Amino acid sequence: MPIPENIIEKIQNNVDIVEVISGYVSLKKIGRSYKANCPFHNEKTPSFIVSAEKQIYHCFGCGAGGNVFSFVMKYENIQFPEAVEILAKKAGVVLPRSSRQSDELGSLANHLYEINEMACQFFQLRLSANTAAKDYLATRGVAEDTIKKLKIGYAPLSWDGLINYFKTKNISAALLEKAGLIIPNDRGGHYDRFRNRITFPIIDLKDRVLGFGARVLDSSLPKYLNSPETIIYSKGKNLYGLNLSKEHIKKSGHALIVEGYLDFIVPYQAGVQNIIATLGTALTSEQIKLLKRFGKTVVMVYDPDEAGEAASLRGLDLFISEDVNVYIAELPAGLDPDSYIRKFGTEDFIKLMKSSKNVFEYKFDKLARRFNQNTMNGKANIVSEMLPTISRISNAVLKSGLIKKLAERLSVDEDAIKSELKKVRTEYIEKKYPVVPVEVKKDSTSAERVVLALLFEGASFIDRIESGISLDEVKSTSVRDVMAAAFALHKENKEITPSRLINYLNNSTEAAALISEGVSILETMDDKEKALAECVSRIKKDAVKDRLNRLQDEIKMAHKNKDEALENKLVEEFHNLVKIGKV
Numbered sequence: 001m002p003i004p005e006n007i008i009e010k011i012q013n014n015v016d017i018v019e020v021i022s023g024y025v026s027l028k029k030i031g032r033s034y035k036a037n038c039p040f041h042n043e044k045t046p047s048f049i050v051s052a053e054k055q056i057y058h059c060f061g062c063g064a065g066g067n068v069f070s071f072v073m074k075y076e077n078i079q080f081p082e083a084v085e086i087l088a089k090k091a092g093v094v095l096p097r098s099s100r101q102s103d104e105l106g107s108l109a110n111h112l113y114e115i116n117e118m119a120c121q122f123f124q125l126r127l128s129a130n131t132a133a134k135d136y137l138a139t140r141g142v143a144e145d146t147i148k149k150l151k152i153g154y155a156p157l158s159w160d161g162l163i164n165y166f167k168t169k170n171i172s173a174a175l176l177e178k179a180g181l182i183i184p185n186d187r188g189g190h191y192d193r194f195r196n197r198i199t200f201p202i203i204d205l206k207d208r209v210l211g212f213g214a215r216v217l218d219s220s221l222p223k224y225l226n227s228p229e230t231i232i233y234s235k236g237k238n239l240y241g242l243n244l245s246k247e248h249i250k251k252s253g254h255a256l257i258v259e260g261y262l263d264f265i266v267p268y269q270a271g272v273q274n275i276i277a278t279l280g281t282a283l284t285s286e287q288i289k290l291l292k293r294f295g296k297t298v299v300m301v302y303d304p305d306e307a308g309e310a311a312s313l314r315g316l317d318l319f320i321s322e323d324v325n326v327y328i329a330e331l332p333a334g335l336d337p338d339s340y341i342r343k344f345g346t347e348d349f350i351k352l353m354k355s356s357k358n359v360f361e362y363k364f365d366k367l368a369r370r371f372n373q374n375t376m377n378g379k380a381n382i383v384s385e386m387l388p389t390i391s392r393i394s395n396a397v398l399k400s401g402l403i404k405k406l407a408e409r410l411s412v413d414e415d416a417i418k419s420e421l422k423k424v425r426t427e428y429i430e431k432k433y434p435v436v437p438v439e440v441k442k443d444s445t446s447a448e449r450v451v452l453a454l455l456f457e458g459a460s461f462i463d464r465i466e467s468g469i470s471l472d473e474v475k476s477t478s479v480r481d482v483m484a485a486a487f488a489l490h491k492e493n494k495e496i497t498p499s500r501l502i503n504y505l506n507n508s509t510e511a512a513a514l515i516s517e518g519v520s521i522l523e524t525m526d527d528k529e530k531a532l533a534e535c536v537s538r539i540k541k542d543a544v545k546d547r548l549n550r551l552q553d554e555i556k557m558a559h560k561n562k563d564e565a566l567e568n569k570l571v572e573e574f575h576n577l578v579k580i581g582k583v
Contacts, residue, residue, distance in 0.1 A: 003084055007093065008069075008503050011084065014091035017055045017068040024075055039075060040064045051519065056498045058516035065516025067499040069507050080231070080507050108178070112232050115171060115179045116201070116209035122165050123153025123199040123212075130154050133198060136217045140262055141342050146269040149244070151201045155194035155214060162192045178506075180211060180227040183481075184488045186466060194225060200261045202233065202279065203243045210238060213261055213279070218553050221475055221546050226279065228481050229508035235279040236509060237286045240264055246294045248273040254297035256329075256353060257283075263301075263337040270346045288322045297325040299356045301337050316359050320392040327356040360402055363389060364409060379410045383420055391424045447535035448479045453518035453525075454532055455486045455496055461532065462490045468536045473543035478510050485511075544577055551577075 018034055021027060027034040027050060038048035038059040047060040058065035064074065072083040088095050127133050127147070133154040137147060146152075155162070166176055173190050176182045182190040197214035204210055211227030227233055241264045249255045256275040258264055264277035276291065291298065298319065319326035329352055331340055341349050357365070367385050372378035386406055393399045403421065407414040451469065454461045466487050474480040485504045486496050494500065498515050505511040525531055551574045558567035 003081065003095070005503075007088075007095065008084070009500070011087050011091045011093050012055070012068065012499055012503070014093060015068055015087055016052070017057065017071070018050055018052045020068050020087070020090065021050055021057060021071055024071075038062060038064070049520070054498050054519050056502075056516045056519060058513075058520050060520070063513050063517065065514075066507065066509070066512030067502045070502060070509070070512040073507060074509070083507075109232050111175055112179045112230060113208045115166075115175060115181070116211065116232075118166070118169065118171075119162060119179070119181055119212070120151050120153060120199075120201045120209050122162060123155055123194075123201075124151060125153075126156050126161075127152065127154035127198075130156070132217060136198065140338070141266055142262075143269055146265060150241075150265065151203070151209075153199040153201070155192065155197045155199050157196035159191045159195065162194075163190060178230060180230050180233070183471070183484050186487060186491070188491070193227075197225065200240070202227070202235075202238060202240055204238060205243055205246065207243060208232075211235075213240070215261070218550060220550050222477060225477055228477070228505070229510060230506060234509065236284040237290070238279060239287055239291060240277040240279055241268065242276045242290070242294075244268070245273055245275055249276075249291075249294040253295055254299060254325075255291055255295050257291075257298055257300050257302075258337045259302055260336070260338070266338040266341050267346075267349065270341050270349075272341075272346060272349060283318060285318055285322060288318055288324060292322060292324050296323070297327070299327045299329050299353055301329045301331065301353070316363060317389050317392055320359065320389065323394065327358055328362040329353050329356040330362075359389060360386075360405065364406070373410055379412055382410060383412070383417055387417070387421050387424045391421060445476060447538040448474055448476050449514070449518065450521060450525075450531055450535045451539065452479050452482055452514060453521040454528060454535075455483065455501075456498060456519060456522055457528055459490065461528070462486060462496060464532065465536070466490070469539055470543075473539055475542070478514055481505065481508075482511055482514055548574060548577055 018027065021036075022034075025036045025039050025048070027036045028046075030049075032051075032053060034050040034052070035046045036048045036050070037043055037046050038061050040059065041062040041064075043061050048057065049060070050057045056065065056067050057071055066074070068087060069080060069083045072078070072086055073080060076083070076086070078086075085095065137152065142152070163173065163176065163182055173182060177184065177190065181193055183193050185191050194212065194214040197216055200213040200215070201209045202211045202213060210233040211230065213227075214225045216223055226235065229235065240261060245255070245268070252274040254274065256267070256272065258267070258275060258277045260277060264275055267275055274295075278287065316326060316328075331337070331352070335343065337349070340352070363386060364382070367382045371381040373382060383406065390399060390402050390406070393402065403417050404414055407417050451465055454465065465483070469483075471480050471484055471487075474483060482501065482505065485501055489496055489500065489504060498519050502508075502512045502515055522528075551570055555567055555570045555574065558564075558570055
């Protein structure tokens, strides 16, 4: 069994997050909070805030956040049980014998691996019986052999298909929830997390199923749903397909990095097998360390849109810090690795990879498009953006050569660039990502984060949020998980505090950051009632728009299948939604 909740709460009540963090970082009192330079990224202006009142921390620079357990885990690079042991000593709380505790946690992990494997088999069987799902994969060019090799499956259109399957295996809902396969509902029961989706199991280097990614068959949103973080799965520490491609990466000496499941699958089956995919998150140093065990050269193959470009630029400096050679392959506009392979073939794709740019050329070209290099301000901006990357290169000769090249490209004095370089810290200086202001409610993503923040305003707000929004209307999987956890705790008549909610969500890094950000957002709000009403309205309007888009697809399909009764029913629903005036 996991560490009992009462033990966790006792430790948390007996330690003060300010005292713990001050043992690692020099804190300065600012009003009711404490401030410091963030220990997780380097910065000139302190943006790391610790709240004694809420017992959480949040960095406005890199977005890190959480409670006292989250901090110790991140700073010490350890897992939750180890953080508990460290803090238990500080709190004077006696834990069960560590060997027994490890055995129990190990036992739970083994149970989750077994459950995920069984779920994987369940999804595979359902795929073999579902024509629409098989047709979808066929249209995307995924071969039968590939489906079997990658254990691709299908989650049926049912609220309790997986739950009922596991009931026959005498496996409890509590374990399924810990595996991230089911979600608690507001009636004290559960429902399947994945429904009417293609499932892609995420498999580690020991061939164990850690979790799943799942894609819709139509235009529904969100397009992808992913397993939440559990004691066996952290998306920032794993890479999709590495279990299959590791030997090919070793042999070729380099790895191709793509973003999505199908961007991995189609090239892989086409013979490009030194390839891996990230798991819906920005690249992390943990992923890079894992990858460089098999090869120290990578080619990033990201989509040629703004998000893909931003992902490439963010990852460059991390690779350099880990002493990994990095190149960037640019795809034509409108194409990703999946569609490029299907349109032009493997040979052309490999040629494109060979023409990839090095870090300097890629970043300089992007900055030259953003800033006018014919003006002094433009030159200064380009130098300012290039130097943090150049500063991280350890080879003095290479660094000197890049400084010279930068000076020549911009027609500026080389000594001036060297002078500016002295001002740059050798570590990576991340961009600032300020808290989303309450006024930003033009899209449901911002609105969802504001609503999440309002969960901490008390029971009456939680009741109104729960009655005003269905979890299915929430697009962000991470926000949805936090809200579902808050509703579950509220149902147990437990006070919703940030620290308790973080613990309830197994100290998930992503959830902890969202929750700590939510507390910061809450402190910026003047009119919370107005913010709630506007954000709930925004979320519901976007949900209606999404439903209208899905209805259009369903109406077309019903018409194609000559199902007049269904078509009439769907058309009526469409017109009713439009008439309500919600869009």
